[in-house]
Structure formats: structure tokens, C-alpha cells
Amino acid sequence: MDKAFQDYYPDQTSYCYGCGRLNEHGLQIKSYWDGDETVCLFTPRPHHIAVPGYVYGGLLASLIDCHGTGSAAAAAYRTESRPMDSAPPLRFLTASLHVEYLKPTPLGVTLEIRGRVKDVKGRKVVVEEWIVAEGSVTVRGEVIAVQVPEKLWSEITQPEIG
Amino acid sequence: MDKAFQDYYPDQTSYCYGCGRLNEHGLQIKSYWDGDETVCLFTPRPHHIAVPGYVYGGLLASLIDCHGTGSAAAAAYRTESRPMDSAPPLRFLTASLHVEYLKPTPLGVTLEIRGRVKDVKGRKVVVEEWIVAEGSVTVRGEVIAVQVPEKLWSEITQPEIG
Numbered sequence: 517m518d519k520a521f522q523d524y525y526p527d528q529t530s531y532c533y534g535c536g537r538l539n540e541h542g543l544q545i546k547s548y549w550d551g552d553e554t555v556c557l558f559t560p561r562p563h564h565i566a567v568p569g570y571v572y573g574g575l576l577a578s579l580i581d582c583h584g585t586g587s588a589a590a591a592a593y594r595t596e597s598r599p600m601d602s603a604p605p606l607r608f609l610t611a612s613l614h615v616e617y618l619k620p621t622p623l624g625v626t627l628e629i630r631g632r633v634k635d636v637k638g639r640k641v642v643v644e645e646w647i648v649a650e651g652s653v654t655v656r657g658e659v660i661a662v663q664v665p666e667k668l669w670s671e672i673t674q675p676e677i678g
Numbered sequence: 679m680d681k682a683f684q685d686y687y688p689d690q691t692s693y694c695y696g697c698g699r700l701n702e703h704g705l706q707i708k709s710y711w712d713g714d715e716t717v718c719l720f721t722p723r724p725h726h727i728a729v730p731g732y733v734y735g736g737l738l739a740s741l742i743d744c745h746g747t748g749s750a751a752a753a754a755y756r757t758e759s760r761p762m763d764s765a766p767p768l769r770f771l772t773a774s775l776h777v778e779y780l781k782p783t784p785l786g787v788t789l790e791i792r793g794r795v796k797d798v799k800g801r802k803v804v805v806e807e808w809i810v811a812e813g814s815v816t817v818r819g820e821v822i823a824v825q826v827p828e829k830l831w832s833e834i835t836q837p838e839i840g
């Protein structure tokens with residue numbers, strides 16, 4: 517299997533609670549291309565509860581968030597026609613997040629988070645997303661992602677994780 | 679100090695990862711009235727990282743989410759002019775969540791999540807919110823919350839938390 521988008525993130529931006537491979541307490545989601553869409557599979561843990569039997573909405577928002585910024589990065593590399601391991605690195609932060617909870621998302625199954633890039637404009641990428649549980653779309657969302665400013669890169673250092 | 683909104687939730691709806699007092703793995707946020715606004719104080723943990731030094735956006739979305747549904751419940755009781763420990767219980771779920779990340783939120787300080795009820799209409803409550811870190815508003819959000827349907831109450835049972 518190909519490396520996930522998140523596996524190309526530079527170390528100093530790989531501590532994100534949602535998608536950083538170096539945050540051992542985090543969700544460590546993995547996103548991939550699937551044709552012109554992006555996809556991430558994630559199985560919520562038993563304590564990720566909204567009301568018992570259903571997945572916590574804040575977790576679903578987190579999946580939309582990080583799969584969105586990952587999809588934005590992948591799309592930006594595609595737009596520049598270069599691989600994700602080429603320099604300079606392109607990494608995105610979330611400017612805004614919108615999530616619609618269409619129906620309760622069942623807990624105990626693997627969720628499919630899918631994304632489609634709507635727009636790439638300069639440093640801004642808009643990604644629409646949806647979450648599928650047991651064949652049914654339970655959540656729709658949209659992320660507006662912006663490229664990490666150069667000046668922020670120089671400020672980012674190794675964190676202390678308690 | 680008064681009991682928090684979340685301390686009035688019936689046991690079977692107190693397992694939410696964000697606000698359930700019975701979810702030992704969760705965030706267990708606590709929300710209160712402050713005049714006509716609502717307030718919640720929360721200190722993110724060291725692993726709640728976006729990029730090092732800043733708070734994870736999915737956590738901020740989770741705080742907006744659960745402080746929003748808590749504020750919605752409190753507002754619904756106020757609208758009916760009855761205390762939160764009176765029957766029948768009023769408990770809300772999130773229909774939609776919108777979060778704007780205005781600037782990075784510093785990690786390592788206590789955040790103040792504030793809410794203002796914009797509209798109470800039948801079973802639907804709209805809450806606007808903002809997050810203050812070190813005196814500066816870093817996040818704005820809005821939650822549309824809907825009252826838990828009666829038929830769902832009967833389906834909710836004790837969860838198994840791994």
C-alpha cells in the first residue's frame with residue numbers, strides 16, 4: 517500500500533492530535549488518494565461515545581478536520597505536479613470547519629471518511645467531505661484549509677507531550 | 679459553586695466523550711451561566727497539539743460542540759422557567775457545527791469557552807460561541823442543537839467502555 521499523506525508530513529508538524537504519526541496519544545489517521553477522491557478509514561474507540569451506541573460528534577469533526585487538511589496538502593502537491601516527498605513541504609492548517617450531522621453514526625464499525633477537493637486557490641484549498649458508516653452517509657462537512665505560513669515553520673519546535 | 683449543566687444530565691446520556699461525567703476517558707467539560715452568557719473553563723492537555731505550542735482544532739471544535747449542547751439545554755429549561763433537575767429531562771444533540779479558527783490558540787493555558795443563545799425555537803436552539811485564550815478571542819463557532827427525540831431515550835442503554 518502507498519504511504520499515507522500524513523506519513524510525508526515533516527517531523528515538526530507530525531505531532532497533531534488528529535493526524536500526527538509522532539503523537540502517541542492521538543488518533544493517527546491515515547489518508548490516501550482514491551482516484552480523484554481521498555479516503556481515510558478509522559474505527560472509533562469504545563469510549564468515543566455521544567449517546568451510548570453512537571459516535572461522538574467532536575471526534576467526527578476531528579476526522580473531517582484532519583482528513584481535510586491532509587487532502588488539501590495532497591491536492592496542492594498534485595497541482596504543482598510533484599510528489600509529496602519533494603521540497604519544499606506543503607502543510608495546511610484549518611481556517612474553518614463545518615459539519616452537518618445528518619443522522620447518528622453507529623459506534624463499533626469502521627468509518628470511511630471521503631473527501632473531494634472543490635477549489636485550490638493560492639494558499640487556500642476547500643475540501644468537501646462525507647462520512648460513511650455501514651453504507652450510509654451520516655455526516656457531511658467542509659474544511660477551508662490554508663497553507664502553513666513560512667514564518668510559522670521557523671517557530672515550530674519539538675513538543676513536550678505529557 | 680453551582681452544579682454545572684452537565685451534572686444535571688440523566689445518567690444514560692452522561693457518557694459523552696466531551697461532556698459526560700461518567701466517561702472516565704473523556705474531557706468532562708463543565709458549563710455554567712454567567713448572566714445571559716454561558717461559560718466553560720478548560721485546560722487542554724499537553725498532547726492536544728495542532729502544531730507544537732498550539733491547541734488541536736478538533737479539540738476546540740469538541741469544546742464548541744459540547745458547550746453548545748449544554749448551553750442549549752440550560753436555555754431550554756430557562757425558557758420553560760423550571761430548574762435543570764426537574765422532569766422531564768431536556769437533552770440536546772448537535773445538528774450542525776461551524777468553527778472559525780481566527781488565530782492559533784496557545785497550548786498550556788486555561789481556555790474560556792463562552793456562549794450566547796441566539797434562538798430557541800421549538801426543539802431547536804442556536805448557540806453562538808467564542809473561545810478566549812490569554813485575553814484574545816482565537817475561535818468563533820456556532821452550534822445548532824436539537825432536543826433528543828423521545829424515541830431515542832428508550833433505546834439508550836449503559837455502554838461498554840473499553
